[in-house]
Amino acid sequence: MTTVPSAPPALAVQGSFEDLGRPLHDVTFTVVDLETTGGSPARDAITEIGAVRVRGGEVLGEFQTLVDPGVAVPPQIALLTGITDAMLVGAPHARAAVPAFLDFAAGSVLVAHNAGFDVSFLRAACRRQQRPFPRFEVVDTVLLARRLVTSDEVPNRRLASLARFFRSATTPEHRALADARATVDVLHGLLARARGVSTVEQLLDFCRTDERRRPHRHLADGLPSAPGVYRFLDAGGRVLYVGSSLDIRSRVRSYFTQAERRRRMTEMVSVAARVDHVLCATPLEAQVRELRLLAEHRPPYNRRSTRPEKSAWVVLTDEPAPRLSVVARPRADRAGASYVGLFGSRSLARSAVEAVHAALPLRTCTTRIARRGGGSACVLAELGRCTAPCLTGPDTHYDEVVDAARRALEDDLGPLVEALVARVNRLSDQQRYEEAAAHRDRLAVLVRGLDRAQQVRALVRCGEVVAARPQGTGGWELACVRHGRLAGAATTRRGDPVMPAVEALVATAEHVPAPERPGPAGLTEEATLLVRWLGQPGVRLVRADAGWALPVGAAARWARLHLVEAAGAARTGPRAQQGASLWRVPGDEG
Structure with a gap:
């Protein structure tokens, strides 16, 4: 192992990291190249490390060592x-060579050609040695070359091609130190072409930024590093995209980097003319305001706006022969309908519908019936898969079925759960394990949806709830909720008295009138979000209407259902084992 001593690093003084940055001529770069036994950091090992430490165009030192990989070289x-x-x-092992290189590179910006390869091997070596890998800033000359050298100038971005183009004094030869020396010349040639890049922060951003997005990076200028909501708008003022973040500035800046790979976002950024923002006191307020802005503007680049089918409710319709239907959102004009949700997708909502159908003979056809009697049988009725109440006049038996379904959806799920559990166990006794597991999973989805709907209804009926959640900094996030809407939010700092802040929050919170009549109008995504927040670990109830609490009836029945898991379908069978975790429903978040 040979090392040429390097000069002590220069101290870069800056008044503001964002505004001034570190001038490139004052930054020390360590240009590194590795040779390995193969291309996989998990299976292969380092055989040679070569590095050159440079600053301001001057070579400060070099590092070179062969490394014993512990295996034969292919x-x-x-x-x-x-x-x-x-x-x-006789060459040193990686446990000696890698720490020596890291000491050589300490305090510098790491540079490599196809840096992901070299850094991944260094990380893997550190993991094997159970030592942390330093948090280097990394510059990849491949990415720089893609931005700064055209295909007309070089046939490809290989190191040998770039070294010839920039007339490097060293010819790459797949040996670590020689390749590192050639990369130094390539780096200097690329920096000479990067007009307008004068600081290392600009250089790192230049590596990450997509060419199509770079002209729009100024849109993030002036945005605050604080929680809130941001909106991308086009030249005509139309809202293109709405998002929320704990750090607005950092999040918006990420849309202009290579880390953002979504095509829709690239297209959105290319037509955006400005970004505005709304500061929020807490992350919860930011999420709520995001929901409201999405509902107000329906931005074309938000999937939540363009694909409302991603979430769904189940409704027991209000018509002469009620049925279960999957809808995107509750309708305020259907006060007599019973809703259950919110489900994470329409497929989960359909699973809940199938669970109810397995216990109660509700009609399964989708035709809206204006009156009972006098109709004609549909295909489902002919197949025996629909009770066909449309064919009969007033039917006391079907009315009883509808009443049982309404009670299950709005109040008491117990009888329906008992019927389905009995069916699961019956199928299990018959060794029909896959069918039993399918019924069990559908029931789990239904119970979760009912639990949410009960909690949301309770929150909408409640005039006021004030809750607090501890912050990582030692203070508290405060939320005032009135009739299922966030009326106000605030924070306290470590050591500040909480109750004066609560009184101020309540006094200034938005007035939310009680709904004229309980119904689907209050079953909103905002109320569901608030219920989830109130149920998080650590959230404390500060004050609420007398006797109010999130209902636990459905949750308790859920727990009771868990007791039959071992005796039911999850005992054996490949499908049953696959779905053995009843409480984690795929695709159903929160």
Whole structure:
């Protein structure tokens, strides 16, 4: 292992990290190249490390060492690099060579050609040694070349091609130090082409930024580093996209970097003319305001706006022969309908519908019936899969079925659960385990939806709830909820008295009138979000209407259902084992 001593690093003084940055001529770069036994950091190992430390165009030091990989070098690798097993006899192991290189590179910006390869091997070596990998800033000359060198100038972005183009004094030869020296010349040639890039922060951003987005990076200028909501707008003032974040500035800046890979976002950024924002006191307020703005503007680039089918409710319709239907959102004009939700997708909502149908003979056809009697049988009725109440006049039996379904959806799920559990156990006794597991999973989805709907109804009926959630900084997030809407939010700092802040929040919170009549109008995504927040660990109830609490009836029945899991379908069978976790419903978040 040979090391040329390097000069002590220069101290860069800056008044503001964002505004001034570190000038490139004052930044120390360590240009590194590795040779390995193969291309997989998990399976292969390092055979050679070469590095050059430079600042301001001047070489400060060099590092080179062969590394004993602990395995034989594959013949094709030995042919490519010229490194043989005999050359590695007596070479230091990675546990000595890698720490020595990290000491050499300390305090500098790491540079490599196809940096992901070299950094991944260094990380893997550190993991094997159970030591942390330093948080280097990394510059990839491949990415720089893609931005700054055209295909007319070089046939590809390989190191050898770029070294010839920039007339490097060193020819790359698949040996670590020689390749690192050539990369130094390539780096200097690329920096000379990067007009307007004068600081290392600009250089790192230049590496990450997509060419199509770069002209729009100024849209993030002036945005605050605080929680809130941001909106991308086009030249005509139309809202293109709405989002929320704990750090508005950082989040918006990410849309202009290579880390953002969504095509829709690239297209959105290319037509955006400005970004505005709304500061929020807490992350909860930011999420609520985001929901309200989505509902108000329906931005074309938000999937929640363009694909409302991603979430759904189940409704027991209000018509002469009620049925279960999956809808995108409750309708305020259907006060007599019974709703259950919110489900994470329409497929989960349909699973809940199938669970009810397995216990109660509700009609399964989708035709809206204006009156009972005088109709004609549909295909489902002919197949025996629909009770066909449309064919009869007033039917006391079907009315009783509807009443049982309404009670289950709005109040008491117990009888329906008992019927379905009995069916699950019956199928299990018959060794029909896959069918039993399917019924069990549908019932789990239904119970979760009912639990949410009960809690949301309770919150909408409640005139006021004030709750507090501890912050990581030691203070509290405060929320005032009135009739299922967030009326106000605030925060306190560590050591500040909480009750004066609560009184101020209540006094200034928005007035939310009670709904004229309980119904689907209050079953909103905002109320569901608030219920989830109130149910988080650590949230404390500060004050509420007398006797109010989130109902636990459905949750308790859920727990009771859990007791039959071992005796039911989850005992054996491949499908049953696959769905053995009843409480984690795929795709149903929160």
